[in-house]
Amino acid sequence: MSRLSSTNLAVSALAASLAAPLRVGLIGFGCVGQGLYDILRQRPGFGAEIRRIAVKNPGKPRSLPVEAFSFQADELLHDPELDVLVEVIDDAREAFRLVSTALRQGRRVVTANKAMVAQHLPELIALEREFGGTLLYEAAVCGSIPVIRTLDAYFGQEPLRSVSGIVNGSSNYVLTRMGQDASEYAVALVEAQQQGFAETDPTLDMAAFDPRSKAVILAAHAYGALLQPEQVLNLGIENVSATDIAYAAVAGQKIKVVAGLYLLPDQQLTVLVTPQLVDPTSPLYAVDDEFNGVVIEAEFAGPQFLRGRGAGGHPTGSAVLADLAALRANQRYAYAKLAQPELTYTTDLEIEIYLRTDDELLLDQLGFTDITEEADEDGYIVGFVPLDALIQHRDRLRTAGAFIARTGNVRPATHATEVLEAASAV
Template identity: 40%
Template sequence: MKTPRKIGLFGFGTVGKGFYENLKKHPHLPAIISKVCVKRLDLPRIGHELYFTNDPEELLSDPELDIIVELIDDAEAAKIFVEKALLAGKHVISANKKMIGESLKEVSHWHYSFNHHFLYEAAVGGGIPIVHSVDGFFRDQEITEIRGILNGSSNYILTQMQLNQWDFDKALKEAQSKGFAERNPILDVSGIDASYKLSILAYHAFGEVPSMKSFEIESIESVTKEDIKKAKSKGRKIKLVATLKKSDQEIICTVKPETIGPNDELYSVDFENNAISVETLISGRHVFVGKGAGALPTGSAVLEDLKRLLDGYSYQVSKRVKTVS
């Protein structure tokens, strides 16, 4: 067996624990978590014997750590850690869609400037391998549209409103109790979380960094029980739909509640599930469906990125630019 690659892990919350649990189930992988950086050392951490620190430099300056996995909820700190790790010659995996979505120009620079790789499958579709698919399988095809449900939290809320006639606040509390929505759910319910993911997909689909100022974004907070009831009476559902398309050299991005019928591929995608439809000129439409929220689905996406790193994989956005041109 190869000498294990040593991992420095930032964050041990929901996703961090999910990644840790998934990695334990794959003892054949030549990689181990060597150090974990957390904000608080006083919290009880039961069931493992990991080394914890609250000093980021213990990970960033450790020459024995080959890979940094960044799974914190602080976008500003995450950006600092990722860039420092790449500068230190380490591979990096992240799940921070806010940091990546707001910093795509820097991300593009990192991809072009560093020999070490930066992967972030878990930042977009939870357990759906959409970034890898757009970057790999669809790399030599012209993508005309990407459309889908990109936020498991808001989809769970709308599903409960639909099935149980709950109002928004009750459905939100249920989503939070299940771990699908954050304590501060504003990014999820406002559509901003989905817009970050749409921005990342635009970068990989078109080789361009879109301006998020041009996005059309609407919250699900305005959806009422009456709206749900009216849609249901017509055999329809309300979903938070993210749409990305390129027309006349302009990238159009929208995230808003839509009333859809049974013939729509998103109609039967309920609870915390996500669905993403990719339309191409050559092979037509492809629909991906999977868990979009929760520790294990997101942790599994981080694990898949780790496997790709161990195999020497890196993103091919530069080739996408050439193909589109």
Template identity: 40%
Template sequence: MDGEPLRVGLLGGGTVGSQVARLILEHGDDLAARIGRPLELVGIVVRNLDRPRPGLPASLLTTDAEGLVTREGIDIAIELIGGIDPAQDLILKAMSHGASVVTANKALLAAKGDELFGAAQHAGVDLYYEAAVAGAIPIVRPLSESLVGDEIQVVMGIVNGTTNYILDKMTAEGMDYQTALVQAQDLGYAEADPTADVEGHDAAAKAALLASLAFHTRVRGDQVHREGITGVAPQDIRAARGLGCVVKLLAVAKLLDDGQISVRVHPAMVPNTHPLASVKGAYNAIFVEAAAAGRLMFLGPGAGGAPTASAVVGDLVTVARNRSRGVVGPVQPMYNDHEVAPMGLVTTRYFVRLRVQDEPGVLAGVAGVFARHHISVQDVQQTPAGGKAGDASAELYLLTHEAKEADLLECVADLQASPQVQAAVRFMRVEGM
């Protein structure tokens, strides 16, 4: 095999980083055959040198991240430490010293993508990030290369395995949110502090990356409307079942008729007939609608050391091939300037649940409120509220046709102010119906 080894520096020796290092070390001959040149792992940045890391040579371990990325002759830096700082500074320094970069850092890319991709282009190096969006699921290259000649209209997906596991347990086994969360933590699907997952921060960063790829417009994570799953109640799960739906935390990016784009993350009811409804446990899936290609579905493990490491090493091979040929991969074409639509302008269908006095005229009054706000109701169901003896109240479940979010919020506010409504009015968006 011709050529000097390509020198690789690895930032991060945690769950994913250690898997990446082992793949490089244990499958060196196979990787070299695919690349055309061997890879040489020259350093692994860790926080604690004393922590046991079976299979990783102690001679490669270091705590000097800056020293590694600025070391003479580094060809490729792999960033797996996460967060904004010091990851951003280390990536920029690696690029300024001529190294291409592979990263799985969705939070950084969603916040600082313009700067990082600009720096890569200026330095003439690659910046690849397949593992940042959906773990082992290949979606970055399909959107940026395979479908680049098509017009993508919708990208909608389950991009967080922790929340999908929790909602699946609530649906299949009737667990409440807290019980399902504890089980997810016990199994290692959820962190001790699950905020980034259950409040939708992780999914929002991924939604920003998906929207940027799909619509050729740089979208930041702070432009994504975000809601988590902490407020999803067993009643919502049961109501969804009655509608022939399941509840999922969705990342949704849509091209609107007026040229704006909607980018949002929130719980939604999804019909059982939709491909995303069947995604169970900690799996992820991304559903794409394109003008010519039609409907496409990408499914697979979305998290975990081995699946994420697979995507990282896939990028490593591609970047190494480019390096061997003296080229860089295609630059992301961000030639559009779509505005991100305010959430109030978004249109979708809604499920509305409210508790009312069970007496004549109440249903007509509720229907009148919806009509005043130009919201068409497709279906209404009424059930006893199940309160104490003598409690003359009922639960109303309403399914709307498509409506504007701002109109729906005004409608809910009017319903809440009615003396006939006895508890907080709840609603959930319905997607894919």
């Protein structure tokens, strides 16, 4: 066969594979699963059809006839007619069982489960490489914002000074309401729940476990760092009060929960997920309500800002749709930075914080090394504390009713006055 005709054959095979509709097995038909179903119905020309849907509870009222569902997700795992599995269930442990089994079969899989991906990323990458399958998870971080593929593909070869973002829409909605209405946390939380922007059990979002999972995923793509979630400080907003919001407002700032990944001197990396006092000069200042936003500070490209909807059926379904399109084009994550010289993850830093507490013992335990502002009557103090002390006492900070916001200043634990620029940028 001539070289030309074999090329033509290859092109026809590619065209045929692109033309054949992707046969999708959908596991989970809640907010995200229904969102994807709806999007694909509105886009019949996209070239994917949902062949089977698995859910959990047989008795639950549905928007489709009961015959449309399987109540055993494993049936989809064993169906050779399915080209892709989309896993969008709300159970991280079961999600890992399903996704890892599918990867062992060399399958193509899309998931939205950030807790599962953050907890098991090294193992998932190893399974993908060993068995030749593909796992994509754009929906797991910032919903519709294409941040993972931006970091993985576009910035795969470029050093990044920092990646910092508002990656949890629920807590951002609560903080926005508190800022606009001068309301207390409990009132704003109920409103967020009524609007469908917060879960009935808000702990994962409000105590910053959810944004921590997202930060861990971002660290893999932005810096090639495979971190365990427990290594990353997560402080939430369950104890925030109108006093704290007013403190920020006096200085013209807003409090936002910022997931910050910072490249420090000597190829060191640190990751922090905490409330932060944000200036109007930061693009994150204007990211309000349930929106998400991410600032990428790249070595050569300079700063870039992505903003969009981080949750909801259609925005998250949009991210799954983009992953399906990527799978159809045989794309996978490059994880280019995993192959580059390793960074050292450090927590040997001092962080400047605003702390409001009436717990004297806590002040001793945190061990302020430098106090920049103290207001006894309002019960707050501003100063530098060792990051390791915050990590060690994070549970007690929560139960003691203390509220902490970073000012944005970070310095090495041993050089008491030198502020690290990369980590001070929002």
